[in-house]
Amino acid sequence: MPWVRNSWPRLISLQPEGVARGCPLPTKMAQSTKKKNMSAVTITRSTGYIGDAASSEATWDRPAGLAHQAPALETECLSRSIAERILVSDISVQVQLGEVLAVVGPSGAGKSSFLRLLNRLDEPTGGTVRLNGQDYRELAPRELRRRVGMVMQAAYLFPGTVAANVAFGPAQCGERLAPEQIAILLQRVGLPGYQERDVSNLSGGEAQRVSIVRTLANAPEALLLDEPTSALDDISARGIEDLVLSIIHERRMTCVIVTHNTAQAHRIADRTMILEAGKLVTIGLTKEVLRDC
Template identity: 70%
Template sequence: MTNPALSNDPGDAIPSARGANRPQPAIALLETRHLSRSVGQRLLVNDVSVQVSAGEIFAVVGPSGAGKSSFLRLLNRLDEPTAGTVLLQNVDYRSIAPQELRRRVGMVMQTAFLFPGTISANIAFGPRQRGEVMAPTQIATLLERVGLSGFADRDIGNLSGGEAQRVALARTLANAPEVLLLDEPTSALDEASVRGVEELVLGIVRERRMACVIVTHNREQAVRLADRTMIMEAGRLVAIGPTREVLHAD
């Protein structure tokens, strides 16, 4: 297994499969410090400390039951840590109101949970909760970016799985998050839809300079997407570093 000390510095990422130049060291946008969560006698996440920079895609891989999704849910306090904490732009996230935290740290789940009604109503939901109204032109622009031009008035019941995931991503992006969390976002999609969503994520993370953390069971997907990867086993971080080194990819 790769040495856990291989690299926890996002500036140490090697050139990726996309041929990017070696990035310069950057200040962490998202950081976990000794993050842990236990339920009863079961330790789900055990003392995980990592940093993720703006514009970086950071993958979390490991066997079933390793604590990957539990770790992800701690990053925007869908679950509460029992030890350690998370910093967002160097601010302890416990000092940020939960609603504001989840706007800034957006999450897209494995299954797109959309509200009944139109796509435009789904996308406008988050801003509306803050008393903001999205103009139709803003919604149209966002839909164009996720490859769904002209879909604003379409009912969510008439979407394919890939289209629904794109709407879920657009709805999250409408909140202008600084961090994007993805929990197995393509596991239920066909291969063509998988590649489409991957390209979309790559483009948007780079454009918006978000920090992105993706949980995936698919190591090939991690190689395609992630600058760095950490492997979890039994709740622990057991390896971290440039994706191709950690996963021994050719």
């Protein structure tokens, strides 16, 4: 099994028992999961993730030959312009394995454009992106997108059942999700028994949960979130936020989230970068970058 891509057994570990095996959780999520009668490991954000680190690394199957410090996701002078309009200008950032990076900035700052470049939905006009040290242009776009999952602002579900949506990604590379696997995934995102529901009957929050689980069904290494809660009410938004946090820490995924909500960035992100007019203004620990927000 290639180390760079999670295997189906890891996908199954999305179920609550995975938490008990030492996968890291942030404090808030640890508390919330305790409420759900799940065992948890308490950590503090200042010290990063604690717990059984050795077993966590072991399940990740990192090959000995690869530099341990290679950033999971790295942009190198990343730029994109259309005609004479600059969308993203010369951005170089590194995101470490298991880290959550928030991208904030005013409307039109290039946040979504930056995220689209990470998924190669758009082509950079300058610079590149490295995934675990490898230039992403060396990867087939379809493989890259399976490894770097993206959740969009709107759910954009395909017509049909929830189960069909969840099974879509794996089916694209010839893998078939068993009904039990779909059931476990849906249970993990708080939608038990939703398999046969038609997507047209879902609420906004439910649809976004299906969108998230549909992306996770591909077992991506990194998760890109483009304002996933901006179209939702506060309660649904916090539910999605908690869900995303628990999953990315549980699976130790690298995450880049675009948000216009600085409070959300405070709650979610280890580090935050601020964009303005396509340019990187500042990047650092969230509590420092957004100190006055």
